Amino acid sequence: MSFLDVIFFTGMGALMMLGFQYAGKFSKVYPFDWRAWTSATLSIVLLWLSITWAYASFAEHEIQAAWVGLLVFAGLGIVFAFLTKRLAQQG
Secondary structure (H helix, E strand, O other): OOHHHHHHHHHHHHHHHOOOOOOOHHHHHHHOOHHHHHHHHHHHHHHHHHHHHHHHHHHHOHHHHHHHHHHHHHHHHHHHHHHHHHHHHHH
């Protein structure tokens, strides 16, 4: 593992923590129930997974795998993000 990989994955950990902090601040404006928290957690994890999947795939020169991973995981993450907002505004 190179130094760039270590920096990237450390940054990704920080990005995930910022995502959970943002969800916590968002939950103070709109009350979250268990469905909204589950949806927010899935959204953050899927968006994180899509970026790390793409990074690893590009590093291995698997371009098609990177784009398919972005399409599937980031697409689901965005859907869950919109679902979180909808659930939070209903509650």
